[in-house]
Amino acid sequence: MESNSTPVVGDESIVGMLGDEDRVSDGIRLMMQKYGEPLYWHIRRIVVSHDDAEDALQETALNVFKYRNTYSKDYPFSSWLYKIATNEALKVLKNHAGFFQSLDDLGDSLKESVRPESDPSADEMLILLQEAIALLPAKQKLVFNLRYYDDKSYEEIHQILGDNIGTLKTNYHYAVEKIKKYLNEHTI
Amino acid sequence: MKDFEEIGKEMPYRMPEHFIEDITERVVSKASVRQSTVHVLFPKVRKSVFWVSIASAAAIALLLLVPFVASDSQIPDYDSISQCKSIDEVFQSMSADDLGLYSMMSNYYGE
Known part of the structure; x- marks a missing residue:
């Protein structure tokens, strides 16, 4: 881990x-x-x-x-x-x-590989979260990962990805909404 | 339903033990090979030596080209040859010197 x-x-x-x-x-x-x-x-x-x-x-x-x-x-x-x-x-x-194929077309195959790649003892919610992230469009995925996991500021994400900060914030917002929706649909 | 922020930032995957150490040494090894290759091909030379070498090579190339530029030998160009109706016309368009040279080369190659 x-x-x-x-x-x-x-x-x-x-x-x-x-x-x-x-x-x-x-x-x-x-x-x-x-x-x-x-x-x-x-x-x-x-x-x-x-x-x-x-x-x-x-x-x-x-x-x-x-x-x-x-x-x-x-x-x-x-x-x-x-x-x-x-x-x-x-x-x-x-x-x-x-x-x-575009990168965004790979969402399903990436999602399918999350569970086999996961540790057998991994928490189910961790797996579901990674599945939800795998399904995101590439840009939303990058922004979400850099912000949530790497604790990068929007300024740093801008330096890495090049998009303007307004676009990055929008991408993050959509990513969060989609992840919440996926988790909502796949948990009791 | 849990909010993803409650789930935390842990990953469900594992990274193999000593993975970073192993990949680091692999990268260092590959980088060293590339570095030594570059040094063999382009050893550290003083700039002046480099430019003197370049100038010498250019001078030699120029000396080799001068006889061709200075001579006024009439070598038929592609257009004039392609407009000839037969091989005889090609020979007719050649000067006596060129014909002599052709004859000598033909004998040399046994044609």
Whole structure:
């Protein structure tokens, strides 16, 4: 189950190490120590399957390494990481969707994979909540997850997803309504 | 019905033990390989050495091209050849030097 890891190193130190050719490996280790688990759960909430989350997380870390010199310090490092992780997670889903399907068409298949992917001892309500989230359109799902699970402010979500704050609030509102409706229909 | 906020933020999934440590070392390993490949292909060289190398290569290329540019050999272009009715007309359009060269090459390749 998810656990919150305590930040151990400042982002500036990590960015500094990633920019130093001799200390890149240490930089990657510190970045993964601090953000590996939150990014894994962020990705997993989108793709559901552990294997897909593993692929997307690995690509995220490799992209951070590849594009480390393009990172601008005007932008929070964590938002940059979440942006890359979100793109990688969506890329995995697009591969599953194929050419003729949109990401929003994957809701049913994602929902169907929630229960098999869940721990046998997991609370039924936790499973139902993830099923409800899986059925959401991609944008609503991203906004809901970042706001509810990652405690991101709308400003941070704006940095990650790029949409204006009004749109993000609307997406969150619709997501909450749909989740409540689903839970209402599937519980006594 | 429970509100989702009462359900909490726990996930029903599990993350394998030591997963983050394992994937971190995998990423570090792949990144090191890429880094060393880049270093082999583009070792750290002084900028001046780099630009001198580029200028030298350009000068050599220019020297190799000068004989072709300076010479006024009459090589039939594609258009003139394609407008000929027969292969004989192609030979007729060639200069004595070109014919000599053709003859020499034909003998060389045994045609």
